[in-house]
Amino acid sequence: MINRISRFSLIFVLLILLQVLVFNNIRFSGYINPYVYVMFILLLPVEIPSWLLLLISFGTGAVMDIFCGSPGMHTSATVLAGFVRPFALRVISPRDGYEPGADPSMFIYGLRWFLIYTSLIIFIHHTTLFYLEVFRFADFFRTLLRVFMSSLFSITFIILLEYIRKGK
Amino acid sequence: MRNLLNFLAKYNNLIIFLILEGISFYLLTMGNTYHNTQIVKGVRSFTNRIDEKISNARSYFQLRDINQALAYENATLKNNINLLKNKDDLLFFSVSDTNYRQQYQFTSAAVIDNSVTRQKNFFTLNKGSRQGIAVDMAVTSGDGVAGVIVGCSRNYSIAMSLLNLDFKLSARLKSNGYFGSLGWDGNQYNYAILSEIPQHVTFGIGDTVETTGYSAVFPEGIMIGTVSGFEKSGGDFYKIRVLLKTDFKKLHFVTTIGNLRKTEELELEKLFQ
Numbered sequence: 001m002i003n004r005i006s007r008f009s010l011i012f013v014l015l016i017l018l019q020v021l022v023f024n025n026i027r028f029s030g031y032i033n034p035y036v037y038v039m040f041i042l043l044l045p046v047e048i049p050s051w052l053l054l055l056i057s058f059g060t061g062a063v064m065d066i067f068c069g070s071p072g073m074h075t076s077a078t079v080l081a082g083f084v085r086p087f088a089l090r091v092i093s094p095r096d097g098y099e100p101g102a103d104p105s106m107f108i109y110g111l112r113w114f115l116i117y118t119s120l121i122i123f124i125h126h127t128t129l130f131y132l133e134v135f136r137f138a139d140f141f142r143t144l145l146r147v148f149m150s151s152l153f154s155i156t157f158i159i160l161l162e163y164i165r166k167g168k
Numbered sequence: 169m170r171n172l173l174n175f176l177a178k179y180n181n182l183i184i185f186l187i188l189e190g191i192s193f194y195l196l197t198m199g200n201t202y203h204n205t206q207i208v209k210g211v212r213s214f215t216n217r218i219d220e221k222i223s224n225a226r227s228y229f230q231l232r233d234i235n236q237a238l239a240y241e242n243a244t245l246k247n248n249i250n251l252l253k254n255k256d257d258l259l260f261f262s263v264s265d266t267n268y269r270q271q272y273q274f275t276s277a278a279v280i281d282n283s284v285t286r287q288k289n290f291f292t293l294n295k296g297s298r299q300g301i302a303v304d305m306a307v308t309s310g311d312g313v314a315g316v317i318v319g320c321s322r323n324y325s326i327a328m329s330l331l332n333l334d335f336k337l338s339a340r341l342k343s344n345g346y347f348g349s350l351g352w353d354g355n356q357y358n359y360a361i362l363s364e365i366p367q368h369v370t371f372g373i374g375d376t377v378e379t380t381g382y383s384a385v386f387p388e389g390i391m392i393g394t395v396s397g398f399e400k401s402g403g404d405f406y407k408i409r410v411l412l413k414t415d416f417k418k419l420h421f422v423t424t425i426g427n428l429r430k431t432e433e434l435e436l437e438k439l440f441q
Contacts, residue, residue, distance in 0.1 A: 050180075050181040050184075051180060051181060051184050054181065054184045054185055054188055055184075055188075057188075058188045058191075058192070061192065065195070070199075070200065071195040071196060071198070071199025071200060072192040072193060072194070072195030072196025072197070072198075072199055072200070072203075073192075073196055073200070075188075075191075075192035075195060075196075076189055076192035076193060076196060079185065079188045079189055079192060080185075080189065083181070083185040086181075132196065132203075135202065135203050135206045136206060
């Protein structure tokens, strides 16, 4: 248990640092802003209680907001992602259910499952985040394009990171 | 109570979610100026629309009161007009030109005594030297010649009417510019005689007769009347009957015209006589 907490803390710190130091500095035409820190929400154990998941999401988003200087924006998007996660897990649950005490990992449930899972959460998170950032419905499709492009890159990077995580 | 607890237990995730989202939205709107103004704008445009509807409805119901107020205001204004009319007052206006020095000064006045039946008619105006009237100012009514001021007290002045045998005025035919002397023959109050127009001049019935501006009293081009008939007088001149534009029986509001450069002009002319 302690081992698990310290492992997730390490993942948390690493992901936040990666996001803040690397991905926040990608300025590619204004359409591509990958947010890989959401991966932390994705990696939390399947059986984590919903209230704890929500609180952790809130904390993660708040930390991101502190680093990005955008109070509330990442927080609301991440809380929504944390709220949706149990439903997403239920919808795409494998035929014989989740193993007790397992992490939602690509290497247990397969690439296809992980891809769907990641895409769902990331897309919801990014949609919320970008529309909150613009905060109006003028340029609706421009924002939508940003959502798609950024989601694509986030998902790609998250899958790459998942490979790296297992390779270690 | 138990139901409430059950409800809370059942929906605890949703409740926590809503609370956390509420907090983040609060942070979002309070922490970011842009989001804050967007929200305020949105809310205000919504409430503005409702306010407009309400105020439309309210103004409809207030129409009766508004009508009453307008009627009252109308009555007050009418009273004021009447008051001003009765005072015969006091429209002092000057035609001033910002580019050139003003030459003529116009003052409105009312005729308070008038006659047309005598051979030497005068009328009295309700303004005098205090209001800027002086001797030898021209008097016009509408845009027709009426007379010339011959005497001023402080608040009244006497004008010699055009219907006075002593009144002589330099006048010309507008169509060709030939000028002569205009005076009243003492017969009808609405006709005057223009004499000294040479016989070779051609003109028609209805031609306009106007002032020349040679006398330094009347400005140039003020209408006197129209030609209504003519006959030859002596060998060389016409005697033209002029239908006067001014109706002296209805003379009420007149304008006096003071020539501010008259002294200058007369002094200059005196040097060469």
